[in-house]
Amino acid sequence: MASDSDDSLPPSGRFTRLRKLAGLSMQVGTDVLKSSAKRLTGGTPDVLSMGAAEKLVSTLGELKGAAMKLGQVISMDPDLVAPEVRQVLARLQNQAPAMSYEHVARVVRAELGAPPEEVFREFSREPMAAASLGQVHRAVLHDGSGAAVKVQYPGIAESLTQDMENLGLVVKTVSKASRLMDGSAYFQEFRDELLLELDYRREAALAEGFGRAVASLEDLRVPAIRAECSTGRVLTMELLPGLPLKDWLTTQPSNEERFRVARQLIRATYGPFFGAGEIHADPHPGNFIVMPDGRLGVLDFGSIKRFSPRFVEANRRMLVQAVRLEPMDVLGLSLEAGFTLELPGEEAEELIREVLHIAGRPMRLSPYDYTTCEIPRDMRNHFKRNAARFLKVKPPAEAVMFFRATGGLAQNLRLIGAQGDFRGVYLEMAELAG
Numbered sequence: 298m299a300s301d302s303d304d305s306l307p308p309s310g311r312f313t314r315l316r317k318l319a320g321l322s323m324q325v326g327t328d329v330l331k332s333s334a335k336r337l338t339g340g341t342p343d344v345l346s347m348g349a350a351e352k353l354v355s356t357l358g359e360l361k362g363a364a365m366k367l368g369q370v371i372s373m374d375p376d377l378v379a380p381e382v383r384q385v386l387a388r389l390q391n392q393a394p395a396m397s398y399e400h401v402a403r404v405v406r407a408e409l410g411a412p413p414e415e416v417f418r419e420f421s422r423e424p425m426a427a428a429s430l431g432q433v434h435r436a437v438l439h440d441g442s443g444a445a446v447k448v449q450y451p452g453i454a455e456s457l458t459q460d461m462e463n464l465g466l467v468v469k470t471v472s473k474a475s476r477l478m479d480g481s482a483y484f485q486e487f488r489d490e491l492l493l494e495l496d497y498r499r500e501a502a503l504a505e506g507f508g509r510a511v512a513s514l515e516d517l518r519v520p521a522i523r524a525e526c527s528t529g530r531v532l533t534m535e536l537l538p539g540l541p542l543k544d545w546l547t548t549q550p551s552n553e554e555r556f557r558v559a560r561q562l563i564r565a566t567y568g569p570f571f572g573a574g575e576i577h578a579d580p581h582p583g584n585f586i587v588m589p590d591g592r593l594g595v596l597d598f599g600s601i602k603r604f605s606p607r608f609v610e611a612n613r614r615m616l617v618q619a620v621r622l623e624p625m626d627v628l629g630l631s632l633e634a635g636f637t638l639e640l641p642g643e644e645a646e647e648l649i650r651e652v653l654h655i656a657g658r659p660m661r662l663s664p665y666d667y668t669t670c671e672i673p674r675d676m677r678n679h680f681k682r683n684a685a686r687f688l689k690v691k692p693p694a695e696a697v698m699f700f701r702a703t704g705g706l707a708q709n710l711r712l713i714g715a716q717g718d719f720r721g722v723y724l725e726m727a728e729l730a731g
Contacts, residue, residue, distance in 0.1 A: 395423070395424045395427045395432055396427075396432060396450055396451075398422045398423075400450075400451055401413070401424075401432070401434065401448050403451070404448050404449065404451060404530055404531065405446075405448060405531055407530075408528040408529070408530050408531040409526060409528065409531060413434075413436070413446075416526060417436040417437060417438060417439070417444070417446070417526070418436075418437045418438060418439050418441070419436060419437035420434060420435075420436045420437075420446070421434050421435040421436065422434075425445070426583065428583070428597075430449060430450065430453050430457070430494060430495065430599070431447045431448050431449040431450055431453070431530075431532075432447070432448060432450070433445050433446065433447045433448075434446045434448065435536065436533070436536075438523065438526070438533075442535070442536075443535070443536035444523060444526070444533050444534065444535065444536050445520070445533070445534055445535070445536045445537075446526070446531065446532070446533045447497065447531070447532040447533075447534075448530070448531055449495070449497065449530040449531070453495070454495050457491065457492060457495065458492070461488045461491070461492070482694045483694055483697050485694065486694040486695065486697045486698070487697055487698075490578070490600065490602065490697075490698060493599070494599030494600060496529055497527060497528065497529055497530055497531065497532040497599075498527070498528065498529050499599075500532055500598050500599045501522045501524065501527050501532060501534075503598045503599070503601040504519060504520070504522050504534065504598040504601075505522055506573070506575070506601070507519055507569060507575065507577065507595070507598055507601055508521075509573070510568070510569035510572055510573035510575060511564075511565065511568055511569055511572075511595070513568075513572070514564050514565075514568050515592075516561055516564070516591070516592050516593065517561060517564060517565050517568070517592060517593055517594075517595060518537060518588060518592045518593065518594045518595070519594075519595055519598075520534040520535035520536070520537050520594065520596070521534065521535040522534050522535075523535070537586050537588060537594040537596070538586075538588060538589055539586040539587050539588035539589060539594055540586065540587050541582060541583050541585065541586060541587075542558070542582035542583070542585040542586075542587060542709065542712075542713075543582040543583065543712075545558075545587040546712065546713065552715055552716055552717070555713045555714060555715035556715040556716070556717040557591070558587055558593060558713060558715075559667065559709075559710050559713045559715045559717075559719070559722075560719075560722045561592075561593035562580075562585065562593065562706060562709055562710065562713075563706065563710075563719075563722050563723070563726065564722075564725075564726070565577065565585075565593060565595055566580070566702055566703065566706045567616070567726045567729070567730075568726070568729060570604075570609065570612075570699075571609065571613055571616075571726070571729055571730040571731075572729065574603055574604050574605075574606065574609045575601055575602060575603045575604065576601070576602050576604070576698065576699060576702045577595060577598070577600065577601060577702060578600040578601065578602045578698040578699075578701045578702045579597055579599070579600035579701075579705075580701075580702055580705030580706055580709060581705065582709060582712065583596075583597075584596045584597045585709075600698070600701075602695070602698035602699070602702070604695055604699065605635070605695060607633060607634070607635065608634050608635055608693065608695055608696070608699075610633070611630045611631075611633040611634035611635075612634060612699075613730045613731070614630055615630050615653070616660075616723070616726060616727055616730055617727045617730055617731075619653065619657045619660050619661075620657075620660045620720070620723045620724055620726070620727045621724075621727060622661065625653075627646050627649050627650045627653065628642055628645060628646040628649070631645075631649055634692075634693065634696070635692070635693030635695070635696070636649075636690065636691060636692055636693065637691045638689065638690055638691075639689035639690075639691070640686060640689045640690060644686065645689075645690055648683055648686060648687060648690055649690065651679055652676065652679065655672055655675050655676050655679060656672060656676065656707075658670075658672060659719040659720065659723065660719075660720055660723045661720065662720065663718050663719070663720040663721065664716055664717050664718055664719075665716070665717070665718075665719045665720065666716040667710050667711055667713065667714050667715055667716065667719075668714040668715075668716065670707075670710070670711050672707060673707060673708070673711070
């Protein structure tokens, strides 16, 4: 069993964390160079080798915090790495190196006034999931109901702040070098949202609000919060039965089952956005549970983002007009959503219209097959070809979390790989949006 001096907690110290990331970047950079050489000689490039992937998982899992969240994003991109490498990276979604039980018990005692064995009738010493800011333990409450107890890593607040300071320096340097590259507003939005995730009381309130937002969508399920066993660093909620999305996929579900879950993911993303102006902005596969009764359980509510009414309304009109194949004032709606443009109107409209055209394929084509979906690839190529012009098309800061949510949804839909009438699903969303 680990002791107080073990390595089960995230390393602290701004320069210690930076040094570990620097060493990791050297190994990953070597892989990228090898991949480029393969491409030039006509070989099949792999951006990451298995060795580099294991190193990535080990280092980012140890660091946790913002570094591990970055690894979760990488693990969702099927174009970046081979399937077997992505399987290694997927461990970052909920299988980070766990902290010792002594540290868990210490946090629970400090927050709830007694050790886990007294607060709960049963409390598993081994975590059922270990993520970027805390780990989750299975428990039984004194009333006999099952619970999932999320315990925050000691020192993670300091580590996350240090990560943001390191990243902030990079953003500041780039922004000073070029006004067009100024990403300070987007970084501030991301930083603020990420640091807010440290407050589990806030997460409890957001979970209850999200539950109300999806209450009319009966195929979705949000776990109930047990406030009597929750504080700023311990969050206790109902334990939902079922398999995390990535584990469910290993059961070889039929296309009918895959389509059902894909539809539920779309509803879980756009339903609360259009109904309550909020979105689940941490959509990695570990945050979704396929339940035995056919419902989709949604987990982890630290990244619920609430948007301004004008942003929601502009996006509502974009979706309704896109899915109904109606003429769209792309430029006007973009300006209404809060975009600022430093290009002539016609140029900006051309760029944005192509983005919407690529992203909107499942809304126009039926049936649509996500196993052959090339939306992320084509979107990347579009941005690459027009990089200089895109720097002059600036979304509002709040769009950062919207793009994180919808981009993650697209990756999850590719991961599920269902074929079916997705246009019909988006028509449902258009009706829900009014």
